[in-house]
Amino acid sequence: MPIANTVGSIGDGLKNTLVTFERARCHMAAWGYSLGRRALEESIKYSQERTQHGKQIAGHQLIAEKIATMATQIDAARLLTLRAGDMIDKGIRCDVECSMAKWYGTEIGVNTTRQAVQIHGGNGVTKEFVVERLAREAIIGPIPDGTTEIQKLLIARMLTGFKPLDN
Template sequence: MTMQMTEEQRMATDGLRKVLDAEIEPKLRAHGEKFIPKEMMKGFIKTLTEYGLIRAPFPEQWGGLEMDWVTHLRLWEEVGVSAIDLALPILINVSGADMLIRNASDSVKEKYVPGLLSGEVFISMGISEPDVGSDVAAAKTRAVRDGDYWVINGEKTWISNGEHMDIFVCTCKTGEGELTHILIEADTPGLEVRGIPKMALNGQSTSQIFLADVRVPVENTVGEIGQGLKNTLVTFERARCHMAAWGYSIARRAMEESIKYSQTRSQHGKLIAGHQLIAEKIANMATQIDAARLLTLRAAEMIDQGLRCDKECAMAKWFSTEIAVKACRDAVQIHGGNGVTKEFIVERLAREAIIGPIPDGTTEIQKLLIARSLTGVPAFS
């Protein structure tokens, strides 16, 4: 395993970095932290797909570039450094496309996957419900057969991309202890979306989704009936790698800002970078970012090799999202009073970082999964 970038990866990330710095980040900063309307979001995402985002790890047959997950995560890191608000919709489209390619019928794939990869179509994935968080197997949203249709009733919450989505892969209870994925077009009667305001990341959408007698043709079933939980666990592996990259990309930005600031701010007659307690914070950030990236790319390489890697993804996810919280807190501290003002991005990074340890399995759940894979004794059934 080599963690040095290949020439191809270097060229791809350099090209992307240039467009993020010159074009995308200035527009996003001017827009502020407000919700990004759908057409504007589509414009950003379509630009990013020209640099390989979303398309990289997928087969050419569906509009992909046949690259690997390691390269995809290298690219995704660059977006995360500039704007997690854009990185998240990309994550969801990648996870959704991956789920459809692995599980959906050919007609569903043909209809939706090329649009997902080109950034023309947005997807959401709904597991969580008001009473269903860490215990994903307990989903209550019910789908009942009525001839050639499913009739779906229930409520989902925390759904990323909700206000932007064109299609929704909903985890439904179809029998006792039986979960099934069903694809719903967003404009289907009976489906209602409401945004959830958050402490950060309000440019992208996190939503409640209400489903009242939503009728969906049975050919929209994704994967086999009853295989919803199993297919979700594979999706979690990919999503957790992204969440790990979320952590070290935000931490990298916090470190870059801290380095710049400490090289220009002087106190007690010298640059603060030369004060040993500040130097220690920067050394910690750099080391932990590298460790987080190594853990994550190891997991991505296992995905590329077709290996299951629940434990490795869980390690990367909890470690990286937690070191990001610490790195951003230290970045605020390095900026002193300036760190808590809106003039400096570290204030925003600290609010964004604190969200990372929650989605796609909390830190606590990742640790339980790691321990279970080592001891064979589950903390939950």
């Protein structure tokens, strides 16, 4: 292969690949919490419209707790992702921050869409309500660009400096 076809500097292949992973992980984090955000919006709307025993379900404490938890977790995931993205924009290596954002953002996507299905009750599993599709889509999020377990392993290794022995 001609040297003219080299992308970046010779010897920087691994570094460039890891920087690409940083961006990809931020994208996956944003994708995950965005699914959760849409599920939250649908759940708020549904809880205001749906009545049970003559009362909006938004007034039930368990529904209110689910909505408050979803909103807080989504915002935390968004802030982790924004921090990592800001570091990328500034050219600062941020493997730990991107792994945290990817892990939390995609898992929150799964958790919040699942809660949205619960809030919708039996309607939550029908194709008439978008939360059914959001929950199916969110399930895949923790897998690409390193599973949740891999993200946790990377975070711990980077924080502790532990490097497994070469076999």
